Amino acid sequence: MSSEQPKLDGPDLTLGISLTALADGAMLLGHANGEAVMVVRRGDDVFAIGAVCTHYSGPLAEGLLDGDRVHCPWHHACFSVRTGEALHAPALNPVACWHVDVRGGKAYVTEKVEREPLAPTPNPSKRGAPLPSTIGIIGGGAAGNAAAEMLRREGYNGRITVFDADADSPYDRPNLSKDYLAGNAPEEWIPLRPSGFDEANGIEIVRSQVASLDAKNKSVTLDGGTQHRFDRLLLATGASPIRLTVPGSDSPSLHYLRSLADSRGIVAASASATRAIVIGASFIGLEVAASLRARGLEVHVVAPEALPFEKVLGTELGKFIKALHEEHGVVFHLQRTVASFNAAGVVLNDGENLAGELIVAGIGVRPNVALAEAAGLATDRGVTVSELLETSATGVFAAGDIARWPDAWTGERIRVEHWVAAERQGQAAARNLLGAREPFHAAPFFWSAHYDVTITYVGHASSWDRIEIQGSIGKRDCALAYQTKGKTMAVASIFRDSVSLAAEVAMERGDANAVSALFAGK
Ligand SMILES: Cc1cc2nc3c(=O)[nH]c(=O)nc-3n(C[C@H](O)[C@H](O)[C@H](O)COP(=O)(O)OP(=O)(O)OC[C@H]3O[C@@H](n4cnc5c(N)ncnc54)[C@H](O)[C@@H]3O)c2cc1C
Numbered sequence: 001m002s003s004e005q006p007k008l009d010g011p012d013l014t015l016g017i018s019l020t021a022l023a024d025g026a027m028l029l030g031h032a033n034g035e036a037v038m039v040v041r042r043g044d045d046v047f048a049i050g051a052v053c054t055h056y057s058g059p060l061a062e063g064l065l066d067g068d069r070v071h072c073p074w075h076h077a078c079f080s081v082r083t084g085e086a087l088h089a090p091a092l093n094p095v096a097c098w099h100v101d102v103r104g105g106k107a108y109v110t111e112k113v114e115r116e117p118l119a120p121t122p123n124p125s126k127r128g129a130p131l132p133s134t135i136g137i138i139g140g141g142a143a144g145n146a147a148a149e150m151l152r153r154e155g156y157n158g159r160i161t162v163f164d165a166d167a168d169s170p171y172d173r174p175n176l177s178k179d180y181l182a183g184n185a186p187e188e189w190i191p192l193r194p195s196g197f198d199e200a201n202g203i204e205i206v207r208s209q210v211a212s213l214d215a216k217n218k219s220v221t222l223d224g225g226t227q228h229r230f231d232r233l234l235l236a237t238g239a240s241p242i243r244l245t246v247p248g249s250d251s252p253s254l255h256y257l258r259s260l261a262d263s264r265g266i267v268a269a270s271a272s273a274t275r276a277i278v279i280g281a282s283f284i285g286l287e288v289a290a291s292l293r294a295r296g297l298e299v300h301v302v303a304p305e306a307l308p309f310e311k312v313l314g315t316e317l318g319k320f321i322k323a324l325h326e327e328h329g330v331v332f333h334l335q336r337t338v339a340s341f342n343a344a345g346v347v348l349n350d351g352e353n354l355a356g357e358l359i360v361a362g363i364g365v366r367p368n369v370a371l372a373e374a375a376g377l378a379t380d381r382g383v384t385v386s387e388l389l390e391t392s393a394t395g396v397f398a399a400g401d402i403a404r405w406p407d408a409w410t411g412e413r414i415r416v417e418h419w420v421a422a423e424r425q426g427q428a429a430a431r432n433l434l435g436a437r438e439p440f441h442a443a444p445f446f447w448s449a450h451y452d453v454t455i456t457y458v459g460h461a462s463s464w465d466r467i468e469i470q471g472s473i474g475k476r477d478c479a480l481a482y483q484t485k486g487k488t489m490a491v492a493s494i495f496r497d498s499v500s501l502a503a504e505v506a507m508e509r510g511d512a513n514a515v516s517a518l519f520a521g522k
């Protein structure tokens, strides 16, 4: 993540702000002692917190204030305006808080109070049962890491062990197809935590693959045969790219992208390549296409569908994204598949030869459910979990790409592959591992970046009978409501963060009228 200092806007808040200029519910951006700070008025209370989101430096004062929480406009992290605590991922670190003196009809921002990243929350969740002594987490990616951190933030003092064979985890996986791959983000930004962070917080990381799981006894056996037993367990094994099986699929030119090592491999291969072939017009496929264009490679995309994203985002948004990539020089070979690989590149199913020294396949992922299946846990195209994220085995929870949970908004059991959802599930599962029994009601959220356009999506619509379009897709200022029988199941947006945020908050409250109202005037 960038450590660039933001430029300071607004008034110097140490000189005082007139309370008459600060309406109830207002957020005012200013600065104090060289830092961007925003003041927030809630009734008679005035709060001051850091104005820059700790995820990717989003402008919090342009976000949504909901009670005493502010939601970041960019990727929907949520902070307490009272304490600065990062209440919901993707932000893992709090923002600083400043004391505010109210006197003579003015509010003065005074001393700064910083929270440690894993400082215990002032409002730990309520627990009904004795705490477990040991918790094992299988997988140290988005969900596993967020869970381990939340256990400490909840004040848990027991033993936490995370198993993950990936030597680099945990890291910012979404960046691997975006700025890092494009050459705009150095590798120092990719780790989620500095080295030594786990030791300092008593989180033991075991760099080993878990080979099997005994769900009844809550024990795991590692690849080398070592066994570890726990009081409670979290499964967060994520997903793996689907591999091609056509002739020549062992070509050294063919890459997949899931891990930091994979992304490093593509970066290295791009240095000597002039032409790239991307197989699959998925989010990852097209983000890779954009990043390789940024590196100056000629990029060809091969995909079986007639229009990218049509099934996920609809025809209009699909056309926009295709045109956006074409404007940037990407050449599409749609309604085509790869039949085989040869020394020069690939042969398509219509016999055409396509040359390319670098080939990246992004044809989807499969949830890593083998451990769960072999352990006899209930599975259904993912690991089946309750609204508490507990699997069919008591005391064994699952979160992230593998979890299929009962989603309150859609009324369906869903499984998604979204960074923020995985982290939030990890955080919710952590509280439930400690006995909080809190249902997981977060609306799934994802974003995808293509050149200078970011698409955000909240909710889940596996199908729809109508798409309501607000604003203009062509002008890159729009929100789309995906509706089934009059109910908006999901909202996609481009640079209409306020609609996306309001939809998320309303969905989490179960307020269908509020979601509809967002599209009422269009
Ligand atoms: C290149 C890329 C870009 C993405 N971009 C976006 C984006 O822009 N927006 C978005 O919302 N989502 C994005 N995603 C998806 C997002 O990264 C995933 O949804 C998220 O990482 C899922 O979190 P998870 O914890 O379930 O799995 P992961 O983050 O994949 O973590 C799983 C971990 O489990 C480990 N593991 C697996 N099996 C075992 C085992 N048997 N024993 C021990 N450890 C094991 C793995 O090594 C891995 O570290 C992207 C994904 C990729 C690959």
Ligand code: FES
Binding pocket: 053, 054, 055, 056, 057, 058, 072, 073, 074, 075, 076, 077, 090, 091
């Ligand atoms: S920048 Fe705030 S959530 Fe990403």
